[in-house]
Amino acid sequence: MSDNRRAAVPAGILVLVLLPLVLLPLGAVFVFAFRGGFPAFWNVVRSADAQFALRFSILIASATAVVNGVLGTFAAYVLAKYRFFGKRPLGVVVNLPVAIPTVVVGTSLLLLWGPIGWLGKVLDPLGFHPMFAPVGILLAHVFVTLPYMVGAVRPVLDELETTYEEAAYTIGASRWQTFRFVILPALRGGLLSGILLTFAHSLGEFGATVMVSGNLRLRTQTAPLYIFAQFEAGKIAEANAVAAVLAALSFVIFFFLLTYGVGGGAGRAGRR
Amino acid sequence: MSIVLDGLTKRFAGQPVVDQLSLELTEGELFVLLGSSGSGKSTVLRLIAGLLSPDEGRILLHERDVTALAPQKRGVGFVFQNYSIFRHMTAAKNIEFGLRIRGVSAAERAERREELLDIVGLGGLGGRFPHQLSGGQLQRVALARALAYRPAVLLLDEPFGALDARIRSQLRRSLRDIQKRLAVTTILVTHDQDEAFEVGDRIGVLDRGRLLEQGRAAELYDRPRSLFVATFLGAGTVFVGRAENDVAGFGAFSLPIPADVPHENGARVQMLCRPEQVVLAAEKSDLGGPVIGRGTVLEENFVGPVRRLRLRVPRIPRLRQVAPPPVFGEEGLIVDAAVASDQPIPSGEVWVGLRGWKILERPAPRILAAEGAEASATARTAAADLASALGGSTRVLGVAQDADEVEALGAALRARATDPARRTSVKVRTGRFAHEVLAEQAEAVYDAIVLEGARAGEGRASARSRTALLRIVEGSSTPMIVVKDAWAIPKTMLVCTAVGEPGKTVIRFAGWLARNIGASVTLFHARLADDEPEFVRAHLERGLAALRALDVPCRLANERADSPAEGILRQASREESGLIAIGSHGPSSRSFFGRDDVTFQVLAASDRPVLVIPESAW
Numbered sequence: 002m003s004d005n006r007r008a009a010v011p012a013g014i015l016v017l018v019l020l021p022l023v024l025l026p027l028g029a030v031f032v033f034a035f036r037g038g039f040p041a042f043w044n045v046v047r048s049a050d051a052q053f054a055l056r057f058s059i060l061i062a063s064a065t066a067v068v069n070g071v072l073g074t075f076a077a078y079v080l081a082k083y084r085f086f087g088k089r090p091l092g093v094v095v096n097l098p099v100a101i102p103t104v105v106v107g108t109s110l111l112l113l114w115g116p117i118g119w120l121g122k123v124l125d126p127l128g129f130h131p132m133f134a135p136v137g138i139l140l141a142h143v144f145v146t147l148p149y150m151v152g153a154v155r156p157v158l159d160e161l162e163t164t165y166e167e168a169a170y171t172i173g174a175s176r177w178q179t180f181r182f183v184i185l186p187a188l189r190g191g192l193l194s195g196i197l198l199t200f201a202h203s204l205g206e207f208g209a210t211v212m213v214s215g216n217l218r219l220r221t222q223t224a225p226l227y228i229f230a231q232f233e234a235g236k237i238a239e240a241n242a243v244a245a246v247l248a249a250l251s252f253v254i255f256f257f258l259l260t261y262g263v264g265g266g267a268g269r270a271g272r273r
Numbered sequence: 274m275s276i277v278l279d280g281l282t283k284r285f286a287g288q289p290v291v292d293q294l295s296l297e298l299t300e301g302e303l304f305v306l307l308g309s310s311g312s313g314k315s316t317v318l319r320l321i322a323g324l325l326s327p328d329e330g331r332i333l334l335h336e337r338d339v340t341a342l343a344p345q346k347r348g349v350g351f352v353f354q355n356y357s358i359f360r361h362m363t364a365a366k367n368i369e370f371g372l373r374i375r376g377v378s379a380a381e382r383a384e385r386r387e388e389l390l391d392i393v394g395l396g397g398l399g400g401r402f403p404h405q406l407s408g409g410q411l412q413r414v415a416l417a418r419a420l421a422y423r424p425a426v427l428l429l430d431e432p433f434g435a436l437d438a439r440i441r442s443q444l445r446r447s448l449r450d451i452q453k454r455l456a457v458t459t460i461l462v463t464h465d466q467d468e469a470f471e472v473g474d475r476i477g478v479l480d481r482g483r484l485l486e487q488g489r490a491a492e493l494y495d496r497p498r499s500l501f502v503a504t505f506l507g508a509g510t511v512f513v514g515r516a517e518n519d520v521a522g523f524g525a526f527s528l529p530i531p532a533d534v535p536h537e538n539g540a541r542v543q544m545l546c547r548p549e550q551v552v553l554a555a556e557k558s559d560l561g562g563p564v565i566g567r568g569t570v571l572e573e574n575f576v577g578p579v580r581r582l583r584l585r586v587p588r589i590p591r592l593r594q595v596a597p598p599p600v601f602g603e604e605g606l607i608v609d610a611a612v613a614s615d616q617p618i619p620s621g622e623v624w625v626g627l628r629g630w631k632i633l634e635r636p637a638p639r640i641l642a643a644e645g646a647e648a649s650a651t652a653r654t655a656a657a658d659l660a661s662a663l664g665g666s667t668r669v670l671g672v673a674q675d676a677d678e679v680e681a682l683g684a685a686l687r688a689r690a691t692d693p694a695r696r697t698s699v700k701v702r703t704g705r706f707a708h709e710v711l712a713e714q715a716e717a718v719y720d721a722i723v724l725e726g727a728r729a730g731e732g733r734a735s736a737r738s739r740t741a742l743l744r745i746v747e748g749s750s751t752p753m754i755v756v757k758d759a760w761a762i763p764k765t766m767l768v769c770t771a772v773g774e775p776g777k778t779v780i781r782f783a784g785w786l787a788r789n790i791g792a793s794v795t796l797f798h799a800r801l802a803d804d805e806p807e808f809v810r811a812h813l814e815r816g817l818a819a820l821r822a823l824d825v826p827c828r829l830a831n832e833r834a835d836s837p838a839e840g841i842l843r844q845a846s847r848e849e850s851g852l853i854a855i856g857s858h859g860p861s862s863r864s865f866f867g868r869d870d871v872t873f874q875v876l877a878a879s880d881r882p883v884l885v886i887p888e889s890a891w
Contacts, residue, residue: 162355162357164353164354164355164357165357165359167322167324167344167351167353167357168351168353168357168359168418169359169370170323170324170343170344170345171322171323171324171344171345171347171349171350171351171419172370172371172374172418172419172422173345173348173371173374173375173422174345174370174374175345178374182359182370183359186359186361186362187359187360187361189361
């Protein structure tokens with residue numbers, strides 16, 4: 002009991018600090034979004050530009066989650082289960098995108114894939130222009146979010162002792178069957194967290210996207226870019242309406258993450 | 274034959290973990306592989322299951338060569354130490370997994386699953402998830418899962434290791450019942466001797482990848498052939514004595530050597546007595562059998578039906594103790610005894626005697642290569658050469674200055690071990706070089722120590738290693754070969770003998786060595802006067818006779834010299850001897866090394882390999 006009373010002071014300080022940093026701004030987004038009433042909010046959200054931006058963002062985020070679900074799991078599997086020369090450097094490279102500013106990622110992608118980039122120069126005559134196009138955005142998002150996927154799956158794989166695979170082999174399961182029936186189910190929790198994290202990050206990605214997309218209305222404008230563009234143009238209400246939708250989406254993802262993510266997922270599935 | 278392993282060898286980083294292992298199991302047999310950790314026992318199981326592939330040898334399961342097959346194709350049931358039950362599947366799903374993979378219909382699967390749950394005593398618990406089951410239950414699920422697809426053989430890797438003692442003995446019994454009921458050929462791996470005795474039809478003892486002995490529990494306990502098995506399976510006291518005309522002499526007492534464990538005349542003989550074979554009495558006359566001496570009780574442990582005693586008995590000359598391991602620097606013999614709890618123990622000093630014993634087989638020679646800090650590979654090469662000529666093994670001993678260096682030194686020694694016969698092991702001790710070498714030879718049994726000596730006339734850098742060398746030569750009770758320069762298996766040996774007991778020991782050991790490496794011997798005696806007393810001539814004649822009896826080509830060189838050392842050195846260079854063998858007085862006296870000592874002079878002056886044989890050796 003006395004412990005609870007003493008905790009009140011530091012907990013109170015924490016709330017006071019977080020209030021202006023996190024809670025009040027989040028509240029403000031919703032307050033401003035609905036200042037003109039629900040109809041005004043609804044009109045903005047239903048407008049063609051906003052609709053495109055939101056749908057496009059969700060599409061890109063879904064595609065990123067799918068691509069990284071496979072690529073990230075593969076990367077985590079290779080890094081966790083094999084021993085080879087250069088494993089440590091490779092592990093660093095996989096996690097590097099977290100440390101690099103996203104704008105820098107966008108710039109470097111432009112320099113590589115853009116019309117005057119090394120690869121771009123080769124691809125341009127073939128009619129393939131990844132930059133300022135949805136493919137380019139997907140590329141940037143996959144790059145930026147890969148570490149989240151690997152980071153969510155790898156600890157689970159590290160914990161999964163090799164004897165589980167070996168047990169499956171001696172029982173008669175092929176490598177694929179072992180992966181499908183033994184490893185993948187064990188990864189469920191990590192996989193789900195990774196996918197949700199990837200989705201959430203992709204949904205809000207701004208720095209790399211703004212470089213790579215060209216910010217073309219109704220063609221490559223994601224929701225965050227839309228918000229920024231509206232804000233720049235002084236249309237605060239429009240910006241806030243879409244921001245509120247994004248925030249609400251994030252809350253939903255966050256809720257799933259807390260409920261089914263790592264630490265809940267694999268263990269909880271058994272505990273049910 | 275259900276399982277046949279033929280010359281199986283597996284090496285990790287050049288070191289053999291499983292070494293030329295051959296084994297045959299009959300149908301339905303439960304074989305226990307017993308070994309300490311690192312003995313390679315789990316590796317054997319993984320080789321059979323196909324989780325590792327052998328470097329050499331073959332594996333046959335029911336007359337089918339599976340050596341090159343993938344684990345999936347071998348039809349092996351494997352129970353892992355951690356059980357590796359799939360956590361996201363129920364017990365039932367786990368058990369059915371092998372059948373599901375094989376495309377067995379759901380109805381059939383369910384039938385087999387229920388049958389198995391029943392067999393392992395988990396009826397009605399199929400719907401539980403692993404975290405809802407206890408350790409013992411998980412182990413049963415693992416067993417059922419491994420049995421589901423009717424494997425050709427069952428492999429169990431320390432299946433009771435993670436369980437507490439009470440459940441363990443219960444599960445051992447039930448495992449044994451299940452195994453007998455299904456008559457599936459099984460190998461169980463464990464480090465637990467009680468477990469091996471309790472469940473095994475036969476037991477195989479594994480040490481450093483080699484299967485030393487195999488047999489029924491009682492056979493191995495009552496009649497072990499080797500020292501390792503004798504001390505690994507059950508407690509007991511092991512003494513080393515010397516063979517003389519079919520009798521093993523242990524100083525105070527002698528025991529007959531049975532015809533089936535031949536020992537060469539003069540060779541070391543090891544004797545084992547189990548605690549229950551030791552008799553205690555207040556009066557010497559009450560003992561009846563051989564008498565070890567009058568001792569005091571050091572420790573007493575009451576363990577229900579018996580009382581375990583550890584006694585100290587005064588040292589007996591010409592008897593050395595191997596087990597329980599003697600404490601370095603302490604005199605006296607340690608004898609383990611067990612007496613029935615209701616039998617009174619005489620208070621104070623008691624007479625200790627034997628009522629039963631077993632003479633062990635002559636072990637394969639073991640050579641210790643002791644490497645100083647600045648050593649080159651000379652000692653190790655010489656030791657490996659000798660070991661392979663003698664059909665024995667080598668151990669390289671490194672001495673680290675402090676505990677931090679142990680690992681690095683061990684790794685360096687292992688990396689340098691390029692022994693084609695793969696009979697080299699590495700050990701690292703911490704402390705001062707001479708002290709640790711002496712401790713090692715006192716604790717373990719070696720036939721010889723190979724040391725690198727400083728060359729004559731080398732500078733001060735080697736002064737320290739020379740001091741260390743002398744200290745070892747002074748203190749060792751094991752013959753030493755000091756190699757300074759080039760090394761080759763000697764073709765000729767100059768055996769220098771004095772009159773009396775040390776002379777006999779020198780001739781015995783040198784003769785044994787010469788015979789085994791195919792060298793000829795010149796028996797040398799330096800005469801200080803022109804004429805020689807009769808008893809010296811008689812001694813030399815007996816020496817020659819002993820060498821001839823060993824089938825060693827030999828001749829006598831009896832020369833006039835100003836000093837023994839001078840005569841020895843002159844003779845050695847005249848004959849180009851590959852090795853000079855000379856006696857020393859062993860660990861008993863410490864201050865005999867004066868300038869006059871012949872052994873010291875020869876060691877200091879000659880660059881040829883010198884074999885120093887302590888009086889107390891053999």
